[in-house]
Amino acid sequence: MTKAKVVEKMMYVIVCLVALGASFLALFSGFGLSTLLLPAFALFFPLETAIAMTAVVHFANNAFKLVLVGRKADKEVLLKFALPGIVAAFAGAWLLNYFSELPPITSYTIGQQGFQITAVKVVIGLLMIGFSLLELLPRFEKMAFDKKWLPLGGALSGFFGGLSGHQGAFRSAFLSKAGLEKEAFIATGVVAAFLIDLTRLSVYFGHLNTIGRDADWALVAAAIVAAFAGALVGAQLLGKVTLRVVKIIVGVMLALVGILLAVGLI
Numbered sequence: 683m684t685k686a687k688v689v690e691k692m693m694y695v696i697v698c699l700v701a702l703g704a705s706f707l708a709l710f711s712g713f714g715l716s717t718l719l720l721p722a723f724a725l726f727f728p729l730e731t732a733i734a735m736t737a738v739v740h741f742a743n744n745a746f747k748l749v750l751v752g753r754k755a756d757k758e759v760l761l762k763f764a765l766p767g768i769v770a771a772f773a774g775a776w777l778l779n780y781f782s783e784l785p786p787i788t789s790y791t792i793g794q795q796g797f798q799i800t801a802v803k804v805v806i807g808l809l810m811i812g813f814s815l816l817e818l819l820p821r822f823e824k825m826a827f828d829k830k831w832l833p834l835g836g837a838l839s840g841f842f843g844g845l846s847g848h849q850g851a852f853r854s855a856f857l858s859k860a861g862l863e864k865e866a867f868i869a870t871g872v873v874a875a876f877l878i879d880l881t882r883l884s885v886y887f888g889h890l891n892t893i894g895r896d897a898d899w900a901l902v903a904a905a906i907v908a909a910f911a912g913a914l915v916g917a918q919l920l921g922k923v924t925l926r927v928v929k930i931i932v933g934v935m936l937a938l939v940g941i942l943l944a945v946g947l948i
Contacts, residue, residue: 693726697901698908705743705912708850715909716740716847717813729803729943730782731896734886736847738902741879743909747872750917754869759860762832764874767840767849771878774844775885781805790946799946807944809846814937829860836874844882849875 697719704718716736723732781802789798835856843849853871862870 689726694901694904696725697722697905701739701905701908702912705909706916707912708743708916715743716850719905720847724943727896727898729800729806730778733778733806733847735897735902735905737879737883737886739905739909740847741876741883742906743913744872744876744879746910747913747917748876750913751865751869752873752876754865755873756860756862756866756870759829759832759857759862760870760873763836763839763853763857763860763870764877765836766833767836767843767874767878768881770837770840771844771881772885774841774846775882776844778802778845779885797946799944803943803946806846807940807942809842809848810940810943811937812940813848814934814940818934818937832856832860839874840878840881843875843878844885849878 700718700722701715704715707718708715719739720732720736723735726732727735781800784801786798786800787804789796791797835852839849839852839856842852850871853874857867857871857874860867860870
């Protein structure tokens with residue numbers, strides 16, 4: 683078996699396992715799929731392409747979860763949160779496209795391997811490090827906001843969702859104070875994420891010549907199937923899982939990948 687075939691098989695195994703586990707966890711936490719899946723794709727693809735591929739899997743998985751739990755969403759909260767999020771998602775996705783077209787900031791070599799530090803890697807890397815703090819620092823563990831701030835929360839969630847795919851941490855923090863029952867909280871978050879994904883994908887795919895040219899759509903399809911399986915299992919165990927340890931793991935991974943991106947190593 684050639685080295686290329688081995689790498690390809692490893693790529694499918696890693697991405698699909700991450701999609702399965704992250705989808706399972708994301709159903710409970712309200713976030714985590716993009717957090718974990720983006721680094722997995724970024725190991726094998728340019729960052730802009732990895733974000734687009736992650737967005738497709740995230741969108742398909744949210745559409746699937748919409749069927750599973752969407753009927754329990756709170757319509758009033760959803761309108762206050764999702765409408766600003768849709769507008770802001772356009773801005774974030776446009777900014778990603780802008781950064782992706784900028785030339786490298788600098789480059790360097792380690793041994794015979796060349797690496798580039800680009801604007802999009804620095805921006806996304808710093809964002810990932812920032813979001814890792816939301817997971818790891820105790821002061822942020824119970825971070826939440828008053829209901830009057832729902833439109834602001836939707837705008838922040840939509841903007842960062844469009845820019846890096848990391849919309850879930852803001853979404854969960856703001857929706858957690860909306861006075862929703864657990865099922866309504868999960869369902870409202872799913873519908874909001876679906877609408878924001880739909881928005882950012884419309885921008886991403888308007889620039890496929892720059893961010894989608896290196897994508898492996900067969901791998902995306904496999905990751906979608908794996909994510910569906912994770913969501914199905916999660917739906918069966920709703921209410922029986924605690925995630926503090928998982929959030930710590932996600933935070934550490936997010937910080938590590940963010941640092942590696944910012945310095946151009948991936």
